[in-house]
Amino acid sequence: MTSFSVVMPVYNKIATLPTSLASLYRQTFHDFEVIAVDDGSTDGSLEVLLQHARAGRLRLFQRDAPGPGGHAARNLGARQARADWLVFFDADDMLLFDHLARFADAIAAHPGIDLFVNAYQQLVGHQRLPRVESVPEGVLSRYRALAAFARCDFIHVNGACLRRERFEALHGFPEGRYRQGGDVYFWLKALCELKSMHYDPTVTSLWQPEYSGLSRDLQELHPAAYLPEEITHGLAWGERRQLHAAVNRKVLSWAVEKRYRGQSVRADLRALKWSGMRFEHGYHVASLLMPWTFFDRMQRRIDRTFATPVKEDGR
Numbered sequence: 001m002t003s004f005s006v007v008m009p010v011y012n013k014i015a016t017l018p019t020s021l022a023s024l025y026r027q028t029f030h031d032f033e034v035i036a037v038d039d040g041s042t043d044g045s046l047e048v049l050l051q052h053a054r055a056g057r058l059r060l061f062q063r064d065a066p067g068p069g070g071h072a073a074r075n076l077g078a079r080q081a082r083a084d085w086l087v088f089f090d091a092d093d094m095l096l097f098d099h100l101a102r103f104a105d106a107i108a109a110h111p112g113i114d115l116f117v118n119a120y121q122q123l124v125g126h127q128r129l130p131r132v133e134s135v136p137e138g139v140l141s142r143y144r145a146l147a148a149f150a151r152c153d154f155i156h157v158n159g160a161c162l163r164r165e166r167f168e169a170l171h172g173f174p175e176g177r178y179r180q181g182g183d184v185y186f187w188l189k190a191l192c193e194l195k196s197m198h199y200d201p202t203v204t205s206l207w208q209p210e211y212s213g214l215s216r217d218l219q220e221l222h223p224a225a226y227l228p229e230e231i232t233h234g235l236a237w238g239e240r241r242q243l244h245a246a247v248n249r250k251v252l253s254w255a256v257e258k259r260y261r262g263q264s265v266r267a268d269l270r271a272l273k274w275s276g277m278r279f280e281h282g283y284h285v286a287s288l289l290m291p292w293t294f295f296d297r298m299q300r301r302i303d304r305t306f307a308t309p310v311k312e313d314g315r
Contacts, residue, residue, distance in 0.1 A: 002104045004032040004161070005081035006089050008058075009073030010049060011039035011066045013091040016208070017048055020091050025057065029100040032087075034058035035080055037073040039066040045091070069182045071173035078167055086164050088157045092208055094123070095158070099204035103161040106198050110139060114163040115190060115197040120156040123206040137201050143239050145191045148199075150245035150276070155187045158205040162190070169193075178223040184250055185223035192231045192243060224250040225271040244276025252284045259288055259295060280306045 006024060010017065024034060036058045038046045046062070053060040061076055070090070078086055087103065089095065099118065106116050122129040135148045148154050170190055174182045191197065224247045228240070235243065255268035265288050272285070280302065287298035 002107050003083040004085045004087050004100055005083040006032055006034050006087045007074055007077035008036045008089045008091055009070035010036055010045050010091045012041050012043040014043045014045045016092040017045050023094040026097050027100045028097050029104050035077040036060050037077045038062045039073045040064055068179040071175040071182050075172040075175055081164055084164055085161055086167050087161050093158050094206040096204045102200055110198050113198050114166040115194055116161040117155050118159045118200045118204040120159040120205045120207055121203045123208050135199050139196055139198050141196050145197050146239055146242035150242050156207055157183050181223040188224055188227055221271050222250045222254045241275050244273035248272050248276050248281050
């Protein structure tokens with residue numbers, strides 16, 4: 001039977017931690033361990049984790065200081081994992097009851113695949129926001145997976161299940177390299193390394209951005225911008241073109257937000273991959289080069305026309 005190690009980084013999440021843990025314990029699939037990594041919490045989160053650890057409900061590890069994006073905490077938890085499959089879960093979000101069960105069923109049906117993804121949805125207050133992504137169901141080739149990512153962020157850290165050996169081969173999340181965007185960098189890198197993956201459009205996790213505590217310092221380029229130079233082999237021409245399109249989408253999402261903040265976007269525009277330019281990308285580029293009044297007006301028109309917000313989640 002498939003077993004999972006659920007890795008949960010925790011840093012000052014006392015407001016959501018009890019509810020998040022409860023949603024994890026309610027899983028209908030029971031063959032899993034919980035690995036919590038406290039990142040130096042000071043708000044009482046550690047005390048809650050200690051209680052659960054003493055009750056035998058989770059294994060607890062501690063770090064002295066928080067790391068950006070929780071990458072170091074996730075990597076530490078993954079190194080301590082005993083199961084063959086890794087599932088990551090943020091302590092400010094929620095899982096629906098069949099999250100692990102759907103992974104287990106998909107793994108049993110497709111034992112040769114290393115990455116499984118379930119759909120997620122944003123939860124703001126008590127309301128689920130509409131989903132805009134359209135991703136094919138089932139096994140996706142590398143080309144189709146990259147093409148899907150070029151359209152939308154269909155992989156969220158809460159909604160992915162990755163074979164532990166593959167995670168180790170990818171060298172984990174990019175701790176110490178990026179303050180933001182490391183998750184997207186990692187999943188795009190994984191898609192480039194894998195020949196195929198599996199996607200289940202059933203929503204099994206809820207992302208609560210109001211509790212995420214994301215830093216909004218977007219001075220640097222989006223980490224995805226560095227991937228095309230790092231992935232130097234293994235991609236066919238069409239696959240690399242889809243990677244470039246995905247990179248452009250993420251770079252432009254940050255560039256638009258920077259422009260709204262009055263920051264320079266010159267480096268972002270220079271980082272665009274012209275082989276991956278799409279019609280909507282051209283609209284964004286044109287708007288970024290316009291004076292402020294026309295930029296704002298054109299961005300509103302773009303959002304209405306393409307129905308895909310560019311100011312996503314800072315990832």
